[in-house]
Amino acid sequence: MSDYHLNEGVAVITLDHPPVNALALALRTRLGAALHAALRDVSVRAIVLAGAGRGFCGGGDITEFDLPAVCQEPTPATLFSLIENSPKPVVAALHGMALGGGLELALACHARVAEARTQVGLPEVHLGLVPGAGGTQRLPRLVGFELALNLIVQGRTQPAQSLRDSGLFDRLTDGSPVEAAVEVAMALAGELAVPNAADGMLRRTGALTPRLANAQAFFAFARATVQSRFRGLPAPVACVDCVEKAATLPFHEGLAFEHDCFTRLRGTAEFAGLRHAFLAERRAADIRGLPDGIKPRPVKTVAVIGAGTMGGGIAMSLANAGLAVTLIEREQEALDRGLAIIRQTCESALRKGRLTAEEAAGRLDLIKGCVGYDPVRQADLVIEAVFEDLEVKRQVFEQIDAVARAGTVLATNTSMLDLDRIAGFTRRPQDVLGLHFFSPAHVMKLLEVVRGAATAPDVLATAIALARRIGKTSVVSGVCEGFIGNRILQPYLYQAGRLLDEGALPHQVDQAIERWGMAMGPFRVSDLAGNDLGAGIRAQVMANRPELAFSGSFDAVVAMGRFGQKSGRGWYDYSASQRGPQPSMEVNAAVVAESGRLGLRRRTIADEEIIDRLLLALVNEGAKVLGDGIAQRASDIDVVYTAGYGFPRWRGGPMFAADRRGLADILGTMRRFAEAAPDPQDASFWQPAPLLRRLADRGRSFGTFVDSHLESEPS
Ligand code: NAD
Numbered sequence: 009m010s011d012y013h014l015n016e017g018v019a020v021i022t023l024d025h026p027p028v029n030a031l032a033l034a035l036r037t038r039l040g041a042a043l044h045a046a047l048r049d050v051s052v053r054a055i056v057l058a059g060a061g062r063g064f065c066g067g068g069d070i071t072e073f074d075l076p077a078v079c080q081e082p083t084p085a086t087l088f089s090l091i092e093n094s095p096k097p098v099v100a101a102l103h104g105m106a107l108g109g110g111l112e113l114a115l116a117c118h119a120r121v122a123e124a125r126t127q128v129g130l131p132e133v134h135l136g137l138v139p140g141a142g143g144t145q146r147l148p149r150l151v152g153f154e155l156a157l158n159l160i161v162q163g164r165t166q167p168a169q170s171l172r173d174s175g176l177f178d179r180l181t182d183g184s185p186v187e188a189a190v191e192v193a194m195a196l197a198g199e200l201a202v203p204n205a206a207d208g209m210l211r212r213t214g215a216l217t218p219r220l221a222n223a224q225a226f227f228a229f230a231r232a233t234v235q236s237r238f239r240g241l242p243a244p245v246a247c248v249d250c251v252e253k254a255a256t257l258p259f260h261e262g263l264a265f266e267h268d269c270f271t272r273l274r275g276t277a278e279f280a281g282l283r284h285a286f287l288a289e290r291r292a293a294d295i296r297g298l299p300d301g302i303k304p305r306p307v308k309t310v311a312v313i314g315a316g317t318m319g320g321g322i323a324m325s326l327a328n329a330g331l332a333v334t335l336i337e338r339e340q341e342a343l344d345r346g347l348a349i350i351r352q353t354c355e356s357a358l359r360k361g362r363l364t365a366e367e368a369a370g371r372l373d374l375i376k377g378c379v380g381y382d383p384v385r386q387a388d389l390v391i392e393a394v395f396e397d398l399e400v401k402r403q404v405f406e407q408i409d410a411v412a413r414a415g416t417v418l419a420t421n422t423s424m425l426d427l428d429r430i431a432g433f434t435r436r437p438q439d440v441l442g443l444h445f446f447s448p449a450h451v452m453k454l455l456e457v458v459r460g461a462a463t464a465p466d467v468l469a470t471a472i473a474l475a476r477r478i479g480k481t482s483v484v485s486g487v488c489e490g491f492i493g494n495r496i497l498q499p500y501l502y503q504a505g506r507l508l509d510e511g512a513l514p515h516q517v518d519q520a521i522e523r524w525g526m527a528m529g530p531f532r533v534s535d536l537a538g539n540d541l542g543a544g545i546r547a548q549v550m551a552n553r554p555e556l557a558f559s560g561s562f563d564a565v566v567a568m569g570r571f572g573q574k575s576g577r578g579w580y581d582y583s584a585s586q587r588g589p590q591p592s593m594e595v596n597a598a599v600v601a602e603s604g605r606l607g608l609r610r611r612t613i614a615d616e617e618i619i620d621r622l623l624l625a626l627v628n629e630g631a632k633v634l635g636d637g638i639a640q641r642a643s644d645i646d647v648v649y650t651a652g653y654g655f656p657r658w659r660g661g662p663m664f665a666a667d668r669r670g671l672a673d674i675l676g677t678m679r680r681f682a683e684a685a686p687d688p689q690d691a692s693f694w695q696p697a698p699l700l701r702r703l704a705d706r707g708r709s710f711g712t713f714v715d716s717h718l719e720s721e722p723s
Contacts, residue, residue, distance in 0.1 A: 011024050011060065012042045012045065012046070014049075014051070014052065015056075015190055016190075016194070017051060017052060017053040017054070017194070017197070018052070018053065018054045018055070018056055018190050018193045018194060018197075019042075019045075019046035019049065019052045019054075019055045019056070020055075020056045020058060020186060020190065021039065021042045021043065021046065021055060021056070021057050021058070022058045022059065022060050023035060023039065023057070023058070023059045023060065023064070023065055024059075024060035024061070026060075026061055027061070027062065027066075028061075028062060028063060028065070028066030028067075028105070029059045029060065029061070029063065029064065029065045029066060029110070030065070030066050030067060030068065030069035030070075030109075031065065031067065031068050031069060031084055031109045031110070031113070032069035032072055032077070033069075033072065033077040033080050036082050036083070036084065036087060037082065039082075039087060040082040040086075040087055040090070043055070043087070043090055043091065043094075044090075046096070047094060047095075047096060052096060053096060053097075053194075053197035053201070054096055054097040054098070054099065054193035054194060054196060054197040055094070055096055055097070055098045055099070055193065056098075056099050056100075056101050056186060056189045056190055056193050057091075057098060057099070057100050057101065057113070057114075057117065058100075058101040058103075058185070058186045058189070059101075059102075059103065059104065059110075061104075062104045062105070063102075063103060063104020063105035063106070063110075063126070063127075064100070064101070064102040064103060064104060064105065064106040064110055064114070064126070065105075065106060065107070065109065065110025065113060066105055066107050066108070066110055067107045067108025067109040067110050067111075067131075067132075068084065068108055068109040068140070068141075070135065070283055070286065070287070071287070073274060073283065074274070078274075083141075084109050084112065084113070084140075084141035085141050085142065085263070085267065087113075087116075088112065088113060088115075088116035088141055088142055089116070091113075091116045091117055092116045092117075092118075092212050092213065092214055093212070094118075095210075096197070097118045097119070097193055097196035097197055097200065097210055098116075098117045098118055098193075099117055099118065099119045099120070099121060099178075099189045099190075099192050099193040099196070100113065100114035100117040100119070100120045100121065100189070101121050101122075101185040101186045101188070101189035101190075102114060102120065102121065102122035102123065102126045102128070102168065102185055103122070103123040103126055103185050104123075104126060104127070105126060105127045105128070105165075106122070106126055106127075106128045107127065107128065107129055107130075107131055107165060108129075108130060108131055108132055108139065108143075109139075109140075109141055111128050111129065111130055111143065112130070112139055112141040112142050112143040112146070113141075115142065115143065115146040115147060115150065115213055116142060116146065116213065116214075118196060118210045118211055118212065119178040119179075119189075119192050119193075119196060119211070120176065120177050120178055121177065121178060121179045121180075121181060121185050121188045121189040121192055122168040122177050122179075122180055122181070122185060123168070123180075123181060123182070123183075123184075123185045124167065124168055124169040124180045124181065124182055125167050125168070125169065126167065126168040126185075127165050127166065127167060127168075128165065128166065128167075128168050128171065128176070129159060129163065129164055129165035129166060130143045130147065130159055130160050130163065131163040131164075131165055132160075132163065132243075133160065133161060133162070133163040133243050133244055133247055134163045134282065134286070135243075135279060135282045135283055135286060136241070136242070136243045136273055136276060136278040136279035136281070136282040136283070136658060137243055137270060137273045137274065137279060138160075138243060138246050138247050138250050138266060138269045138270055138273060139160060139250075139266070139270075140266065140267060140269075140270030140271075142214075142263055142266070143160065143266075144156075144160060144247065144250035144251050144253070144254060144262070144266050145214065145250070145253070145254045145259060145262040145263055145266060146213040146214060147159065147160065147176075148218050148251055148254045148255070149213050149214070149216040149217075149218045149254065150174075150175050150176055150213055150216070151171070151174045151175050151176050152174075152175070153218065153220045153223075153226065153251065153254075153255060155171075155174055156251060156254075157230055157247075157248065157251050160247045160250075160251060161230075161234055161244050161247045161248065168180055178192055179192060196210065214259040214260075214263075215259070218254055218255055220255045223252070223255045223256065227248060227251075227252045227255075230248050231245060231248050231249075234247075234248055241278060241658060242273060242276060242278060243273055243278065243279075246269045246272075246273060249265075249269065250262070250265060250266045250269055253265045253266070277658075277659075277668070278658040280660065280668070281656075281657065281658045281659045281660035281661075281664065281665075282657060282658050282660075284643070284646065284660040284661070284664045285646065285647070285650050285657045285658075285660055285661065285664075287643075288643035288644070288646050288647050288650075288660075288661065288664075289481050289647055289651070291641065291643055291644075292481070292482065292483045292484075292643070292644050292647045293472060293476075293482065295468060295469075295472065295484055295640070296640050297465070298465050298468060298469060299465055302465050302466055302469045303466060303469065304466060304469040304470040304472070304473035304474075305388065305415060305417060305466055305467070305470045306388060307331070307388045307389045307417070307470060307473075307474055308331070308332065308388055309331070309332045309333075309334070309383075309386055309387050309388055309389075310326050310331055310332070310333045310334075310387055310388065310389045310390070310391065311333075311334050311336055311383045311384045311386075311387035311389075311390045311391070312326075312333055312334070312335050312336065312390075312391045312393060313336045313390065313391070313392045313393065313394055313404055313408070314335075314336070314337065314392065314393040314394040314395075315335045315336075315337045315342060315343050315345070315346025315347065315377065316342075316346065316393065316394075317447060317448075318393040318421050318445060318447060318449055319335060319346060319391075319393035319394075319421075320335070320346045320349050320350050320353075320449075321445065321447065321448045321449025321450045321451075322391055322393055322421065322445050322449045322450075323335050323350065323375050324350055324353060324354075324371070324375070324449070324450035325445070325449050325450040325478050325479075325480070326374075326478060327371045327372075327374040327375050328371060328450060328478065328479075329477050329478040329479065330374070331374065331477075331478075332374050332376075333374060333375050333376070334375075334376045334377065334378050334383035334387070335347065335375065335376070335377045335378070336377075336378050336379070336380070336381060336383060336384070337377070337378075337379055338379065339379065340379050343377045343378075343379055344377075346377070347375070347377050350372070350375060351372060353450070354368045354371060354372055355368070381407050381408065381410075381411050382411075384407075384408055384411045384412050384416075385411050385412070385413065387412065387416055388416060388417065389416065389417045389418075389419065389470070389474070390408050390412060390416060390417070390418050390419065391419045391420075391421060391443055392404055392405065392408070392418075392419065392420045392421060392422075393421040393445075396422060396423060396424065396425065396544070398425055398426075398429065398430075401420065401422065401425060401430050401433070402430075402433045405418070405420075405430060405433035405434050405440075406433055406434070408434070409433070409434040409435055409436065414436075415439070416439065417439055417441070417467050417470050417471070418434060418436070418439050418440045418441075419440070419441055419442065419443040419471070420440070420442055420443070421442070421443060421444060421445055422442060422444070423444065423490070423494055423545070424489055424490050424494055424545055424548060424549075426487065426489075427440070427441070427442045427458050427460045427487045428460050428461050428462070428487055431460045431461075431462055431463075437460060437461075437462035437463075438462050438463065438464040438467065439464065439467055440460055440462070440463065440467075441457065441458055441459060441460055441463045441467055441468065441471055442456065442457065442458025442459075442460070442485075442491070443455060443456075443457060443458075443471060443474075444456035444457075444458060444485075444491060444493075445480075446493075446652045447537070452651075452652060453479075453480055453481045453651045453652070454480065454481055454483070454493075454647075454648060454651040454652030455471075455475045455480035455481065455482045455483075456482075456483055456484075456485050456491050456492060456493060456648065456652070457471045457472065457475065457482050457483065457484045457485070458484075458485050458486075458487060458491055459484055459485070459486060459487070460487055461487065468484070472484075481647060481651045483639075483644045483647050483648050483651075484640060484644070485638055485639065485644075485648075486636070486637060486638040486639075487638075488633070488636065488638050489548075489549065489552055489553075490549075491638070492633055492638060492639050492644065492645055492648045493648045493649070493652055493653060494545075495629065495633060495638070496626050496629040496630055496633060496645070496648075496649075496662075497653070498549050498553070498556055498629070499556065499625040499626070499628065499629045499693070500530065500622055500625045500626050500629075501530055501534075501542075501546075501558065501562075502556045502557075502558055502559075502625065502693070503621045503622055503625040503693075504517055504529075504530040504531070504622060505558050505559025505561060505562055506559060506621075506690060507613060507618055507621060507622075508559055508561050508599045508602070508603075509559050509561070509599075509602060509603050509606055509608055509686075510603070510608060510610065510611060510613060510686060511603070511608075511610035511611040511612060511613050512613045512618060513591065513596050513599060514529075514531040514579045514580070514591070514595060514596075514599070515531075515580070515589075515591040516613075516615075516618070517529055517530065517531060517618055517622075518530065518531050518532050519615075520615035520618040520619055521618065521619055521622055523615070524619045524623075524656075525655075525656030525658070525659055526654050526655060526656065527654030527655075527656075528654055530622070531578075531579035531580070532579070532580070532589060533654070534562075534572065534578065534579060535572035535573050535578035535579050535580060535582075535589065536572065536573055537572070538571055538572045538574060539562070539565055539566050539570060539571050539572045539578050539579070540566055540571045540572075542562065542566075543562070543563065543566045546558050546562060555689065555692065555693065557689065559602060560602045560605065560606075561595075561598060561599050561602045564598040564599075564601075564602060565578065565579060565595060565598065568594065568595075568598070570592075570595065577592070579592070579595055580592055580595075608686055620677055620681075621681060623662060623665065623666075624666075624674060624677060624678055624681070624694075625693075626649070626662040627662050627663065627665075627666040627674060627700070628678065628694075628696060628697050628700060629697075630642070630645045630662055630663050630666075630710075631696075631697035631699045631700035631703075631710070632697040632699070633645060634663075634699055634710065634713065635697055635698060635699035641713070641714065642663035642664075642667075642710035642711055642713060643661070643663070643664070643711065645661065645662065645663050646660055646661020646662065646663050646664050647661065649661050649662055663710040663711070664710075664711065666710060667709040667710050667711050671700060671703050671704035671708070671709060671710070672704050672707070674700070674704070675696055675700065675701065675704045678694045678696055679694070681694045682694035682695070699713070
């Protein structure tokens, strides 16, 4: 909807299409009608475009991007050209956000006024696209090539005030942007009204002449940088190509080139994956079974128990969002160590310019330390991050239960332990849930929220609200060993080990899956996390799931004292003089010896097989997690893997990648692996999950599976 009203000869047209005034066909149709009405109305001397609600405009409606609506008239390009060529001045009044198509709309206006905190940017590249409605042609004309290219290629979103001197805005205000825009519009109309005023007095962005010395060298450098940084992804390079056209082609030809790029990219697998990842993150916050209007409990102060790797990181991520935190330890020495690491992390962020001195001091001020449980009395939320040992967790939760107020939310950061047993250590299991952060907790985006059998709905709602407040992407998981992420990881690691037993070497496995897009291969990740920690987890997993008998190479590496990066030796050798991990002769010999011990004849394993075995191990366990109702929907599993496990976002996630390939193909490949398996245990590993088989038999995909009970699926 677009609201239209007249204010002393200025027509104020308000975009009104909740939640973010996305440029869906319905909104475009109304906007077009309102613009035409204002252009026809002789009493209208100028036009102001504003947004209702949270912001000006959040951009194109990506749910329409693969529907015919996307190219139906009036398209954004048609509207923007109507605005730019309007004989009456059109001024954009921005607040909240002007992103993507929303900023492109503003660029087509003759002037822009913004409330200073308005978030602006062209984030299309994060969806695998270029800005498709003139952004790459108009932005450089207003702010110059260097800034425009940076904003477009990085898809950065930033407050308007940080672009104060860029030429993007005609006025910034701390007051009402609409009032200021009406003033600007009247002034422009006044200038046009003087006798003999030329129509050319209006500043039309497309008519500006962009200047760039050494354009060829500038773009050659930009292209080379982008190609190496984005590992061959098509959109960032296309952004460079489009911006280059603003320097080398007339405006309308540049627009046509940009439109072609946009249309081509909309057909790529990268766009499909990135769009899925984007929509999946939003969907993940929709929790099944939460009553409408449920209110989160207020959280102002937090107690974090354990000042180790995770406790320190969790405290920082809370303080970064302005929450007061007390870190609790058993001994002063451990507390001092934890607080010192937090101080060093803040100092390093300050040195790198990521924090101002004031911000760093503010954050450190919010984090206090204490030996003893006294601060738990005042806390609204307690997060436990002590050793991964059920007996230690029992002692800690009994102490928390003894002192915490009624209604305090109690959370555990356990990676693998049974949340319901932990909740049972208290007299208030309804207040207990899992908040599974990932390391380093102040950096990693993912927060797995574990819902126990007794967790109260408002406790769950509190966790979701907290996640949003501290800038994390939350996914709800049911209770099982390892929850969604670590449970699915175990078969993946099992296969990585079996690949070594059958003939691959660690660096070959890592390189194959990294070339496919994973941020790090399984052995590099193990070295980072600590192979000794992995040993404890594997022992626990094997006790409960004997079918996952991990390769003996894992234990051999630990037995050699190769604990990973922290000890300078793990699956790889690390040294200050050599960049990155170096394959180790000693480890390779141990891997070969393990094959001999198992009586396996080593063979050459193609990268393709490595990738498929690792990916299908994730997918099959993902299907079990989905079938068991541990994950609410397949896309939640995708979010866990893209936000927390380095899965390439542009592939959408393991379940989406499986759907793209087709579940029948996945089943066929698993059958081939089972037939070629060197022993019966490995063959039975490839037994498909019941849900995978049923969906494949019906020609369905994980994406269409909407409930944990097949009965309630749409047929
Ligand atoms: P850590 O060994 O680095 O830290 C644990 C801290 O807890 C230590 O400082 C210890 O002194 C303290 N502690 C132990 N008993 C205590 C008690 N009774 N009262 C107060 N403090 C006590 O361990 P971590 O890596 O931070 O792991 C903590 C928890 O987070 C574990 O449950 C682990 O499984 C989980 N986790 C770890 C990671 C990771 O990558 N390290 C990731 C996700 C979750």
